[in-house]
Amino acid sequence: MGAHNGPTLITSVQRAFRLLEAASAHENGAPAKQLAREAGLPLATAYHLLRTLAHDGYIRKLDDGGFVLGDKLQALQTAGRDQTLLSRVRPTLAALRDEFATATYLTFYEDGEIRVAEIVDGPRAPRVDLWVGFQDAGHATALGKSVLRELDDESRKEYLSRHTLNDLTPRTITSPAELLRRLDSSPVAPAVTDLEEYALGTVCVAVPVYSGDTLGALGVSLPVDRLSRIEEIRARLLPTASRVTRSLSLTI
Incomplete structure (x- = not known):
């Protein structure tokens, strides 16, 4: 069970990073379908991860339904700088x-x-x-x-x-x-x-x-x-x- 959970968690993290990378390329936001395509993810998986990232402040959903990088990620970038x-x-x-x-x-x-x-x-x-x-x-x-x-x-x-x-x-x-x-x-x-x-x-x-x-x-x-x-x-x-x-x- 442990061996199965480890790679699954790692894969989820990798997918989340790919979504963040895709979102960073769109200053004015991009819809979930486009981000899923650019990240090479199934749409359902992208939706799930985007909801999680948005809940934690790493992604922000715009009024038009698009997604951009969230304030929390911007704060991390500033702290890193x-x-x-x-x-x-x-x-x-x-x-x-x-x-x-x-x-x-x-x-x-x-x-x-x-x-x-x-x-x-x-x-x-x-x-x-x-x-x-x-x-x-x-x-x-x-x-x-x-x-x-x-x-x-x-x-x-x-x-x-x-x-x-x-x-x-x-x-x-x-x-x-x-x-x-x-x-x-x-x-x-x-x-x-x-x-x-x-x-x-x-x-x-x-x-x-x-x-x-x-x-x-x-x-x-x-x-x-x-x-x-x-x-x-x-x-x-x-x-x-x-x-x-x-x-x-x-x-x-």
């Missing part, structure tokens, strides 16, 4: 981690939020305890402040109108006006720092990066007793950020 891009820069992030024994972070500003895309750490370079998510701590992290520094005035105001500047440590800046003043007068621009503003005992430095038109930040965290190295690290971050931006902006 993002993973491919990140795979290009992980060696660069790891090299930075190994050189300075610092956890390395990459964030992006997407849909109005600052999101962590990658963290490269290790036994000698532990990451900071992310006890508050970056979406709620953009004002207190070097990575978040790097993004805010690069945004235009309208985008900054819009972001700050949606986020409360909570005092995460006694050093956290909680005044929007003071935060913007310090961002615009950063003595290490275009880099910015977080001097125990997110977590006591930890300092960070970050610089801007881009993935195409998407703004982000590259940064590192280190114990406060190594603060004296922050200028050396900043000097290395700038050319590294340029390499990361070039890698992320290449067409896949």
Whole structure:
């Protein structure tokens, strides 16, 4: 029974993939009969698989009865593209981690939020305890402040109108006006720092990066007793950020 079920399941998966491939060739949709013919499947089999794929969001049925690729498959394609891009820069992030024994972070500003895309750490370079998510701590992290520094005035105001500047440590800046003043007068621009503003005992430095038109930040965290190295690290971050931006902006 097991030997019989295995090949049957494999065959069903193969048929579903063939239908998806056929549907991908028709931007404006195609009827089940045409997809069945192009996939080399009996019409009844195609109907059954299309219903299943549509139920799970991999195929979408149009009002005219045609079928196109669904939102779920589009999301997988986007995620796959993002993973491919990140795979290009992980060696660069790891090299930075190994050189300075610092956890390395990459964030992006997407849909109005600052999101962590990658963290490269290790036994000698532990990451900071992310006890508050970056979406709620953009004002207190070097990575978040790097993004805010690069945004235009309208985008900054819009972001700050949606986020409360909570005092995460006694050093956290909680005044929007003071935060913007310090961002615009950063003595290490275009880099910015977080001097125990997110977590006591930890300092960070970050610089801007881009993935195409998407703004982000590259940064590192280190114990406060190594603060004296922050200028050396900043000097290395700038050319590294340029390499990361070039890698992320290449067409896949």
